[in-house]
Amino acid sequence: MQPQDLLYAKTHEWVHVREDGPDRFATIGISHFAVEALTDLVFLELPEVGRQVKAGESFGEIESVKAVSDLYSPVTGEVIEVNAGLPDKLETFQDDPYGDAWIAKIKITDEAGLAELMDHAAYQKQCAEEGH
Amino acid sequence: MTTQLAHTPLFDWHVSHGGRMVDFAGWSMPVQYASIVAEHRATRNAVGLFDVSHMGRFLIAGPDAQTFLDRVVTRRVTGMKTGQIRYALVTNKSGGILDDILVYHLVDPDGKDFYQLVVNAGNRQKIWDWLDKQRTCPTAGTANIDWRDITTDTAMIAVQGPRALEIVRPLFDVDVARLRYYYGVESKSSGGAGLVSRTGYTGEDGCELIVPADSALEVWEKLVAAAAQFDGAAAGLGARDTLRLEAGMPLYGHELSEDINPFQAGLGYAVDLEDRAFPGRDALLALRDDxxxxxxxxxxxxxxxxxxxxxxxxxxxxxxxxxxxxxxxxxxxxxxxxxxxxxxxxxxxxxxxxxxxxxxxxxxxxxxxxxxxxx
CATH class of the missing domain: 2.40.30.110 (Aminomethyltransferase beta-barrel domains)
Known part of the structure; x- marks a missing residue:
């Protein structure tokens, strides 16, 4: 996936929304900016498949040598799949943040959270303001 | 209200080399340049270079310097050999730790003894004020000392790791490899006089350099170039923290505070109680076996x-x-x-x-x- 085609949460998660008939599915990861800011990743906790999450709710954690950060779900829905091999291959975040390092897929049940997400240009502006 | 952060003489270098600058005890310091783990490994395997200029540095000279320090720090200063450095604590009346410091016994070009203290950045003002208060002793009177804070006149660079001595050696006119552990000596660095000591905070062999602020960049850039030959690198406070923690060394504000006494912290070796008089001495005698x-x-x-x-x-x-x-x-x-x-x-x-x-x-x-x- 190309970073330009994705949506972003203030908390640095990216979202790719796929429509399938009446259903909408979100694939979620964390941005290259976030990976660079965290550095030295040591631990990832994935959400559980089947869990109902609300947009903005913590649904996992990612830990670096320096600190731990919550992962926030950018959308409301049900976790239908997680990238189970990712916690053992954390270098993937560095190598392919918008592809192989996807974290979870969520079936969107309420579109409320989607409106809050930024496009790539707006997200880049936020990153520039955070100074990096 | 925002306060202006202090800059070390190497601040511009850090910023131009990707240092992620953070506020540490009022100083803008690099927490890392790229990866903490890479900087940590470079130090364990080759050499890491650390700007530790934020640490407080006081010079204490004058006729009463030795007796004065002897009555404020937890270890004996009397009897320290020329060039010798001692890890010691400053404690309050109840035996709580005000700071952990290094005491250097040095000699000036005229052969006169003097002392240097290196204190934690966050405790610099506190310890200065504490020493000032202790200068006046009810029994011995006011200590006759000349003392000044040389923190901002100088820079302090830690060179740590198995290759450390090798890269420092060409920069100084003393043979650092022959310097004993916890000893220091004044030398002529390329850019002026400097103090080299066999000390550190990483669990590796190495040394720390104190050089005039205006020659710091020149010394640092020479070290960076020399370190690169061995895959050594500049390292930030992040790696300094992981290295010291692996080495079991306490950090003030974390393992050490005014509510902790030295025995609790496992620092009994840094406390001499016999025939001593310093703030907290009597309290510590009682706390030793508590x-x-x-x-x-x-x-x-x-x-x-x-x-x-x-x-x-x-x-x-x-x-x-x-x-x-x-x-x-x-x-x-x-x-x-x-x-x-x-x-x-x-x-x-x-x-x-x-x-x-x-x-x-x-x-x-x-x-x-x-x-x-x-x-």
Whole structure:
């Protein structure tokens, strides 16, 4: 996936929304900016498949040598799949943040959270303001 | 209200080399340039260069310098050989730790003795004020000392790792490899006089340099170029913290505070009580064998989740202590932590659990340090 085609949460998660008939599915990861800011990743906790999450709710954690950060779900829905091999291959975040390092897929049940997400240009502006 | 952060003489270098600058005790310091783990490994395997200019540096000279220091620090200053450096503590009347410091016994070009103290950046003003108060002694009168704070006139650079002495050697006219551990000597660096000491805070061999502020960049750039030959690198405060934690060294504000006495912290070796008079001496005599207070311990966790400062330590359902520092050890490849725990549990191989954000992670108590260099 190309970073330009994705949506972003203030908390640095990216979202790719796929429509399938009446259903909408979100694939979620964390941005290259976030990976660079965290550095030295040591631990990832994935959400559980089947869990109902609300947009903005913590649904996992990612830990670096320096600190731990919550992962926030950018959308409301049900976790239908997680990238189970990712916690053992954390270098993937560095190598392919918008592809192989996807974290979870969520079936969107309420579109409320989607409106809050930024496009790539707006997200880049936020990153520039955070100074990096 | 925002306060202006202090800059070391190497600030511009850090910024132009990708240093992520953070506020540390009022100084803008690089926490890392790229990867903490890479900087940590460079130090263990070759050499790491650290700007530690934020540490406070005081010179103390004059006829009463020695007797004055002898009555404020926990270890004897009298009897220190020329060039010798001692790790010591400054304690308050109740034996709580005001700071952990290095005392250097040096000699000037005229052959006169003087002393230098290196204190923690965050305690610089506090210790200065404390010393000023202690200058006046009810029995001995006011100490006749000349003293000044040379922190901003100088820079301090730590060169740490198995290649450290090799890269420092060409820059100074003294043979640093012959310098004994915890000794220092004044030398002529390329850009002016400098002090080289065989000291550090990483668990590796190495040295620390104190050079005039205006020659700091020149010395630093020479070190960077020399270090690069061995895959050594500049390292930030992040790596400094993981290195010192692996080496079991306490950090003021985490393992050490005014509420902790030296014996609890495992720093009994840094306290001489016999025939001494310094603030806290009598309190420490009573505290030495007090088993009711928590003790510092080290833990290795079996999972991957990292315990952080403030997390609770449990023995069964009972909260028995807390974590003061924790990280993921790049050398051991496991989460490690230091903290304070009920004294009977601060024994190697004792199993406890650490509450890592709501989940109890099994932890094994280990002898400190976590890491000891082999050569």
């Amino acid at each position: 088993t009711s207070l928590p003790r510092r311990a080290g833990w290795i966790l079996s999972g991957k989740r990292v315990p952080r400062e403030g997390y609770d330590v449990f023995d069964g359902e009972e909260r028995v202590g807390h974590v003061t520092s924790g990280t993921f050890s790049p050398t051991l490849d496991v989460p490690i932590a230091c903290g304070y725990v009920r004294q009977d549990l601060a024994v190697a191989d004792t199993q406890v659990a650490i509450d890592v954000r709501g989940r109890r992670e099994p932890a094994r108590t280990v002898e400190l340090p976590f890491y000891r260099r082999t050569t």
